Amino acid sequence: xxxxxxxxxxxxxxxxxxxxxxxxxxxxxxxxxxxxxxxxxxxxxxxxxxxxxxxxxxxxxxxxxxxxxxxxxxxxxxxxxxxxxxxxxxxxxxxxxxxxxxxxxxxxxxxxxxxxxxxxxxxxxxxxxxxxxxxxxxxxxxxxxxxxxxxxxxxxxxxxxxxxxxxxxxxxxxxxxxxxxxxxxxxxxxxxxxxxxxxxxxxxxxxxxxxxxxxxxxxxxxxxxxxxxxxxxxxxxxxxxxxxxx
Amino acid sequence: xxxxxxxxxxxxxxxxxxxxxxxxxxxxxxxxxxxxxxxxxxxxxxxxxxxxxxxxxxxxxxxxxxxxxxxxxxxxxxxxxxxxxxxxxxxxxxxxxxxxxxxxxxxxxxxxxxxxxxxxxxxxxxxxxxxxxxxxxxxxxxxxxxxxxxxxxxxxxxxxxxxxxxxxxxxxxxxxxxxxxxxxxxxxxxxxxxxxxxxxxxxxxxxxxxxxxxxxxxxxxxxxxxxxxxxxxxxxxxxxxxxxxx
Numbered sequence: 001x002x003x004x005x006x007x008x009x010x011x012x013x014x015x016x017x018x019x020x021x022x023x024x025x026x027x028x029x030x031x032x033x034x035x036x037x038x039x040x041x042x043x044x045x046x047x048x049x050x051x052x053x054x055x056x057x058x059x060x061x062x063x064x065x066x067x068x069x070x071x072x073x074x075x076x077x078x079x080x081x082x083x084x085x086x087x088x089x090x091x092x093x094x095x096x097x098x099x100x101x102x103x104x105x106x107x108x109x110x111x112x113x114x115x116x117x118x119x120x121x122x123x124x125x126x127x128x129x130x131x132x133x134x135x136x137x138x139x140x141x142x143x144x145x146x147x148x149x150x151x152x153x154x155x156x157x158x159x160x161x162x163x164x165x166x167x168x169x170x171x172x173x174x175x176x177x178x179x180x181x182x183x184x185x186x187x188x189x190x191x192x193x194x195x196x197x198x199x200x201x202x203x204x205x206x207x208x209x210x211x212x213x214x215x216x217x218x219x220x221x222x223x224x225x226x227x228x229x230x231x232x233x234x235x236x237x238x239x240x241x242x243x244x245x246x
Numbered sequence: 247x248x249x250x251x252x253x254x255x256x257x258x259x260x261x262x263x264x265x266x267x268x269x270x271x272x273x274x275x276x277x278x279x280x281x282x283x284x285x286x287x288x289x290x291x292x293x294x295x296x297x298x299x300x301x302x303x304x305x306x307x308x309x310x311x312x313x314x315x316x317x318x319x320x321x322x323x324x325x326x327x328x329x330x331x332x333x334x335x336x337x338x339x340x341x342x343x344x345x346x347x348x349x350x351x352x353x354x355x356x357x358x359x360x361x362x363x364x365x366x367x368x369x370x371x372x373x374x375x376x377x378x379x380x381x382x383x384x385x386x387x388x389x390x391x392x393x394x395x396x397x398x399x400x401x402x403x404x405x406x407x408x409x410x411x412x413x414x415x416x417x418x419x420x421x422x423x424x425x426x427x428x429x430x431x432x433x434x435x436x437x438x439x440x441x442x443x444x445x446x447x448x449x450x451x452x453x454x455x456x457x458x459x460x461x462x463x464x465x466x467x468x469x470x471x472x473x474x475x476x477x478x479x480x481x482x483x484x485x486x487x488x489x490x491x492x
Binding site: 135136137138139168181182185187210211212213214216217219220221222223224226227228229230231234235237238239240241242243244245246 | 381383384414431433456457458462463466468469470473474476480481489492
């Protein structure tokens with residue numbers, strides 16, 4: 001885990017390019033960030049990629065192979081959207097901020113292989129470790145406490161933030177849905193990083209980024225997806241969450 | 247755990263009194279239910295008692311001793327509110343539906359001592375097993391998975407439902423707040439019981455009861471309270487949750 005000191009915010013590559021500010025107290029130019037999505041060929045990652053590209057970001061869709069990444073990117077293409085596909089390692093290397101949307105099975109292995117290109121960057125984990133049986137969905141026990149904490153344990157040179165767990169992939173993919181009516185709970189131990197991710201969430205119309213605690217409290221946010229699945233089944237809905245009084 | 251069969255809904259004491267319907271498919275007369283609150287001298291239990299009394303329920307405030315229960319009831323008294331105090335065992339005996347709002351420390355012991363009077367009744371557990379340190383709040387590991395599952399393991403002759411975890415005690419106690427703007431996530435394995443508890447939540451203006459899964463998915467709902475505490479600190483709020491698209 002990073003300390004809170006802004007000196008330890010390694011993605012602020014001062015002087016590297018004009019998209020990243022040299023002054024700590026000026027936030028980065030969020031609209032100019034290139035967003036990489038590991039596991040972008042899946043529904044959650046693809047849907048987030050679609051929406052972030054529609055918001056003006058250059059989005060890089062990563063998959064296990066270059067071909068699968070390019071195929072997934074082609075499916076998400078549309079007027080005014082800049083979406084490119086590549087393998088996960090290339091995406092991790094090129095992007096400013098990386099969203100991890102891979103299946104829980106293989107989460108650790110995928111990240112272990114990408115430690116070097118992800119170093120110094122903000123990594124947003126949106127993976128929900130879930131099991132399913134005849135009784136429905138349930139949260140899996142994770143030795144590290146959560147997928148996000150596992151990512152932080154593996155990616156010791158990155159700044160891991162947990163976010164985007166509860167966004168409906170169905171709504172993200174449906175271009176007739178203009179706004180996504182949900183708050184995005186953002187968790188992490190580095191204030192500048194969680195602020196950036198909250199601002200990124202707000203690039204998608206209807207979404208609001210809400211800081212919701214340190215990474216050690218990510219497990220219940222991930223597991224809450226099982227409850228939303230139960231809600232969706234009972235009420236035939238694509239449920240999201242709004243935090244009231246904020 | 248009870249099976250879903252309405253035949254196993256033991257609180258439907260047919261013919262016992264006119265508040266409980268004799269026909270399984272007609273819901274019970276929710277407004278006529280007497281609500282008992284174990285740990286009603288605490289802020290969460292007291293606040294719920296206040297609101298349910300204001301909604302017209304006879305509310306019985308339980309505490310360890312008759313005197314403390316009566317003192318707590320006296321503090322909650324007000325025009326048109328029927329609130330009585332007693333010891334927890336008396337409350338468990340007299341009430342139709344019982345809310346467990348005791349501190350997590352002592353949760354198991356309190357329920358073990360009340361197995362007999364709680365038999366055949368709906369027991370609503372709203373306890374959040376939480377720890378606090380200099381980093382803030384965090385969810386405690388519970389061997390049974392959650393406080394609600396622990397209650398179900400102890401109270402094998404009751405029907406346990408989990409609900410009311412996220413309601414702000416501050417807002418509940420503030421009589422100038424006329425509506426409590428939050429959804430109440432209701433979890434349980436018995437459909438009739440979760441329906442009843444959802445209807446009970448809706449007796450409080452502004453609240454909506456939302457079925458959110460089986461009892462095995464209660465742990466993350468309880469632990470999410472740690473996230474709401476983080477949100478409250480960051481945004482100086484009394485945060486609640488709304489489920490969107492329902």
